[in-house]
Amino acid sequence: MRRKMAAGNWKMNGSSAALGVISELAAAHADSTDTDTDIVICPPAPLLFRASELARSSALTIGAQDCHSAPSGAFTGDIAAPMIADTGATHVIVGHSERRDAYHESNSDVRAKTMAAWDAGLTAILCIGESAATREAGNTLDIIAEQLSGSVPDGTTGGNLVVAYEPVWAIGTGAVATTAQINEVHDFIRTRLIQRLGDEVGTAIRLLYGGSVKPGNATEIFQCANVDGALVGGASLKAQDFTPIIHALIAS
Numbered sequence: 243m244r245r246k247m248a249a250g251n252w253k254m255n256g257s258s259a260a261l262g263v264i265s266e267l268a269a270a271h272a273d274s275t276d277t278d279t280d281i282v283i284c285p286p287a288p289l290l291f292r293a294s295e296l297a298r299s300s301a302l303t304i305g306a307q308d309c310h311s312a313p314s315g316a317f318t319g320d321i322a323a324p325m326i327a328d329t330g331a332t333h334v335i336v337g338h339s340e341r342r343d344a345y346h347e348s349n350s351d352v353r354a355k356t357m358a359a360w361d362a363g364l365t366a367i368l369c370i371g372e373s374a375a376t377r378e379a380g381n382t383l384d385i386i387a388e389q390l391s392g393s394v395p396d397g398t399t400g401g402n403l404v405v406a407y408e409p410v411w412a413i414g415t416g417a418v419a420t421t422a423q424i425n426e427v428h429d430f431i432r433t434r435l436i437q438r439l440g441d442e443v444g445t446a447i448r449l450l451y452g453g454s455v456k457p458g459n460a461t462e463i464f465q466c467a468n469v470d471g472a473l474v475g476g477a478s479l480k481a482q483d484f485t486p487i488i489h490a491l492i493a494s
């Protein structure tokens with residue numbers, strides 16, 4: 243059985259004062275008997291060291307929101323995957339639609355970042371998802387197939403790769419995808435991963451849904467067969483919002 247994952251992407255939000263959320267989440271999970279769920283918090287890079295310290299000896303783990311594809315070099319302002327690992331973080335988000343859009347990251351860029359993450363011993367949370375225009379044109383599965391074949395490198399063990407399906411039109415809009423839409427895309431992703439990587443690895447990769455996941459819709463989303471968890475933006479910034487989502491996942 244695949245482990246579940248509740249991942250929180252804080253994006254460019256949160257000062258050191260926000261780190262209290264990590265302690266609150268750790269405390270809320272301290273008495274849990276659940277051992278099947280990974281809780282990953284991805285704060286802005288300047289908070290990674292302190293977040294990793296706070297999460298130590300709790301059920302929480304820490305991830306970054308992006309990495310460069312090179313292990314070091316003259317790339318002012320960028321962060322290399324080994325640096326992320328050095329903070330104690332264990333995960334990194336790659337290919338988020340906000341980066342694909344604002345920084346023109348291509349599928350091959352995302353592929354290179356994913357390999358860099360693996361080289362540093364990190365688990366990559368690789369994001370894919372269609373725009374509103376793509377969905378309206380009926381091309382969702384074509385784009386998903388293209389993103390998968392272009393962004394996912396060969397050589398995953400299954401455990402070091404998590405694929406997050408985040409329809410761009412559902413991010414930060416409150417317009418959550420229907421379970422029919424989520425099922426269609428997640429089942430398609432699973433089939434494609436198995437076709438390409440074989441049954442064992444293709445089945446082991448976890449698939450997260452992201453896009454306006456809230457306490458009120460989490461239970462329904464987690465009932466989808468190929469949804470192993472969520473990548474949560476806004477609702478991961480407050481323990482009182484993220485905790486019920488984690489509980490809904492554990493109960494699913």
Ligand SMILES: O=C(CO)COP(=O)(O)O
Binds near residue numbers: 251338413415477
């Ligand atoms: O982009 C997301 C997570 O990476 C989703 O953000 P929201 O949950 O705020 O819609």
